[in-house]
Amino acid sequence: MNWRESARCRGVDPELFFPIGSGTSFPTLVQSDEAKAVCGRCPVARQCLDWALDAAPVEGVWGGTTEAERRVLRRHRA
C-alpha cells in the first residue's frame, strides 16, 4: 500500500475519517463531509477507494466514500 505515503490525510486527525453515530445523523454527515473534503484533494483517492472496495467491509471514509456508499458501488460492480 505505497499509495498511503502520498495520502492527503497524513497528518490529519484519523478520527475525522471515522464518524461516530448513525449514518444519517447531522453530526455524522458533517464529519463525513469534512473527511470527504480532504479526500477530494487527495492524489491517491482512486487507489484508496479501490483498496476499500476490495477490503470490504471497512468502516470510515476511504476514497471519499462512506461504507454505505461503497456497498452501493460494490453492488454495481457485481
Ligand code: SF4
Ligand atoms: S482518499 Fe481520503 S482516506 Fe484515502 S488516502 Fe486520500 S485522504 Fe486518505
